[in-house]
Amino acid sequence: MSTGMTNLVRTLDSVDFLKLDRRTFMKVVGTIGATAFLTNYQTEIVNALEFAETKIIWLHGSECTGCSESLLNGGNPDVAQALTKLNVNLAYHETLCAQQGIWNDGKLVNTSELNSEILLEELYKEGNYILVVEGSIPNGPDGSGRYLVIGNKTFKETLGEAAKNANAIIAVGACAAYGGITSADSDVAKDTDYRGVAFAKTDSSKGMLKELGIDKPVINIPGCPAHPDWILLTLGAVILGKIKIPDDLPAALDQYGRPKVFFPPDHTVHDNCPRRGYYDRGLFDEQVGGPNCLWKLGCKAPYAHADCGIRKWNGSVSMCTQAGGPCIACVEPGFPDSSRPLYVEAEDEGIAGANIDTVAKVAVGAAAVAAGVHAVRRMKGE
Numbered sequence: 590m591s592t593g594m595t596n597l598v599r600t601l602d603s604v605d606f607l608k609l610d611r612r613t614f615m616k617v618v619g620t621i622g623a624t625a626f627l628t629n630y631q632t633e634i635v636n637a638l639e640f641a642e643t644k645i646i647w648l649h650g651s652e653c654t655g656c657s658e659s660l661l662n663g664g665n666p667d668v669a670q671a672l673t674k675l676n677v678n679l680a681y682h683e684t685l686c687a688q689q690g691i692w693n694d695g696k697l698v699n700t701s702e703l704n705s706e707i708l709l710e711e712l713y714k715e716g717n718y719i720l721v722v723e724g725s726i727p728n729g730p731d732g733s734g735r736y737l738v739i740g741n742k743t744f745k746e747t748l749g750e751a752a753k754n755a756n757a758i759i760a761v762g763a764c765a766a767y768g769g770i771t772s773a774d775s776d777v778a779k780d781t782d783y784r785g786v787a788f789a790k791t792d793s794s795k796g797m798l799k800e801l802g803i804d805k806p807v808i809n810i811p812g813c814p815a816h817p818d819w820i821l822l823t824l825g826a827v828i829l830g831k832i833k834i835p836d837d838l839p840a841a842l843d844q845y846g847r848p849k850v851f852f853p854p855d856h857t858v859h860d861n862c863p864r865r866g867y868y869d870r871g872l873f874d875e876q877v878g879g880p881n882c883l884w885k886l887g888c889k890a891p892y893a894h895a896d897c898g899i900r901k902w903n904g905s906v907s908m909c910t911q912a913g914g915p916c917i918a919c920v921e922p923g924f925p926d927s928s929r930p931l932y933v934e935a936e937d938e939g940i941a942g943a944n945i946d947t948v949a950k951v952a953v954g955a956a957a958v959a960a961g962v963h964a965v966r967r968m969k970g971e
């Protein structure tokens with residue numbers, strides 16, 4: 590990560606958003622968005638600050654709700670501050686809304702206050718919303734999508750309806766972005782056929798929107814779970830118009846639809862790991878609980894393109910490797926298969942055999958010479 594970007598992230602971490610009024614808050618987030626997402630600064634930020642209330646429809650597919658949990662656990666700003674300051678109307682969120690469902694005491698519920706299907710249909714008709722998808726979408730069995738039915742509809746159908754009128758679509762978490770844990774290789778994977786919104790693992794031709802014949806751009810915020818900052822700052826940038834859809838996306842996103850600012854193509858978690866000095870000196874833990882580099886315990890951080898080492902987690906307190914957990918490269922499109930076996934030292938297939946980005950390859954090559962270790966195979970799941 591460049592020094593400028595590092596300073597930017599540190600600046601963000603030091604801002605107390607609670608002490609800002611709405612306008613200043615939005616200027617701060619807008620500036621971050623401008624610096625981060627855009628190559629040329631957009632002066633119309635001032636106009637964007639006066640935007641009308643923005644609605645968010647947040648759908649859950651096949652997932653553990655860990656990304657919503659991560660979002661609720663905060664970051665800076667936390668979700669309550671962000672929704673208030675950004676004037677966002679979280680119009681629908683399955684685990685936060687108080688909808689009762691379709692039936693109540695044996696009677697069909699027919700108001701949007703109580704029936705989530707009616708509420709969603711009303712919101713689709715109104716349009717002018719950002720669609721956030723958490724969780725993957727089963728295409729199976731046989732393309733029917735019936736491995737996930739909510740109410741009277743398959744989630745595949747629900748996604749298609751919601752996507753049509755969305756102003757922007759954001760896939761949050763590894764499952765929504767690429768299929769994630771739900772799409773891991775197994776005896777039933779072909780039958781369940783889990784897809785991400787715009788990708789199936791690394792394959793953009795198999796995303797669920799393509800399957801549905803919907804041609805709309807998608808911003809992927811992967812991670813298992815996604816970091817609350819990644820989610821909120823991306824939403825902030827979209828809401829503020831700092832990232833214009835679709836025009837700015839080719840410059841803002843990498844080949845897997847990830848915002849480059851959070852998932853830098855030329856940097857990995859390994860670059861900023863607090864244990865990096867041990868790696869460079871060839872000092873490796875072989876049992877959990879030690880102070881040294883976790884490579885031999887299966888750390889895949891040299892292949893994880895994310896800013897975890899700088900941004901850190903849980904209010905910037907710590908992160909996976911700092912806390913003693915090997916990085917499992919949860920932000921990569923091939924995850925989890927590309928990181929398996931998770932807690933076993935990566936196989937030695939030689940640098941040339943590793944299917945990794947060129948810059949990471951060079952970085953790992955240099956470190957490998959120093960530490961006497963070699964590259965990982967299958968890291969990108971291609």
Ligand code: SF4
Binds near residue numbers: 860862864881884916
């Ligand atoms: S291999 Fe993992 S634990 Fe070791 S320095 Fe790199 S990121 Fe840190």
Ligand code: SF4
Binds near residue numbers: 812897910916917919
């Ligand atoms: S350190 Fe690795 S496993 Fe942990 S959140 Fe970041 S990319 Fe995922």
